[in-house]
Amino acid sequence: MTTLSEENYLKAIYHIGKQGNIAVSTNSIAEKMRTKASSATDMIKKLAEKKLVDYKRYQGVTLTEKGRLIAAIVVRKHRLWEVFLVEKLNFSWDEVHDVAEQLEHIKSEKLTNELDALLGFPTEDPHGDPIPDKEGYIKETEKILLSQINIGEQCICVGVKDSSTEYLKYLDKNKVALGTSLAVISKEPFDNSMRIAIESEQLVISNVVANNLFVKRD
């Protein structure tokens, strides 16, 4: 059995290492977990002991298959709960994260699978992030950043890179949601800001905004 803390570390490693394939440094784990490197080292040793990560001193860690699966299932639960909160309990996409952080640790396979069924087996969460299946596998949909779209091209919003409350509220305010059609009207070479069309409105957005919105060409 994994503790809450172990699950959170595994999840951090999973996210930093792109689903757990890449070696991850102690410092990056500590940073993501908002703890000290020494705490991260302690936990890494514990996870290595349990064969959930591969670890050689000073060389960082990678998830084992066992560790990857645990992390992926936590992510699966997190994203399913997010869908539940939005679809069934009237949460907005900027309100779901903190609650899902708690719900993702509930241990019950039946609960997870029934929830999945209740929601109609969704493949993405309210931010456009993919939901791992029961075996912890993800079907990655190709998506690019809005900043990569050329002048004159059409695209559809399919996800966010930054899912902070502030950013999501900004998008809400400007009527950008998953599925919204966008078109790039012009770009400003000086600061890489761009003028875009949202449905029939026009809006000038900074490069920071354009760099955090995933779209697909239409």
Add this chain to the structure above:
Amino acid sequence: MTTLSEENYLKAIYHIGKQGNIAVSTNSIAEKMRTKASSATDMIKKLAEKKLVDYKRYQGVTLTEKGRLIAAIVVRKHRLWEVFLVEKLNFSWDEVHDVAEQLEHIKSEKLTNELDALLGFPTEDPHGDPIPDKEGYIKETEKILLSQINIGEQCICVGVKDSSTEYLKYLDKNKVALGTSLAVISKEPFDNSMRIAIESEQLVISNVVANNLFVKRD
């Protein structure tokens, strides 16, 4: 903020002391929590420090208003989640307890209240136990044990006193659920077993069974 452990102790005190009115002994708390009396004493001191219980050495504890409310809200969440699991996720009444024990600690007022609304503001959980309202108040419905029903009388099943998996499975097997109509046909003075009619079937039940089923006269 209360920790998971604090919440569980408060809930234990709440349940032992009938919604927290009655003074509760250290040993009874330890027993319910499946820990040692010394551990219970330690936690009692912590709860007293936080003004969640009134405590005088060797005299047991009672919940303060603050403590009572926290405990009642945990119970409210537990029972709402039980309804959710049964109504929305196809759990049976003997499967819900362990998962609800986890879900009851999720902290989000919005979650609790939206869940309440999704379920249509239920007043009882799947075992017939009352669900406290937002202020932690319960409307107690009068209910008596099946063993108190006289020969020839009709009644309706409104709850269980023992909600163990074994007992609930026994009831399922014998087609007894909340709302089921029962009639007492005869009683055996020797062992207090009784013959009852369930819908059109007949069944002999032991005194143990009759002492754990809540009914109301019909």
Add this chain to the structure above:
DNA sequence: TATTATTTTTAGATTAGTCTAAATTTTATT
């Protein structure tokens, strides 16, 4: 009421997870 039994508390130890500060290893730079 004196003595015994029971309940409760205290003292001291243990584990998980965290921290600071110092030591060590790796990486970068002269």
Add this chain to the structure above:
DNA sequence: AATAAAATTTAGACTAATCTAAAAATAATA
């Protein structure tokens, strides 16, 4: 390659929650 900088680990300490064993208080009984 030698040295400086950065990253990582170790050592030792702290807190929350638990435990065992012993001491103290209360309750029960002779």
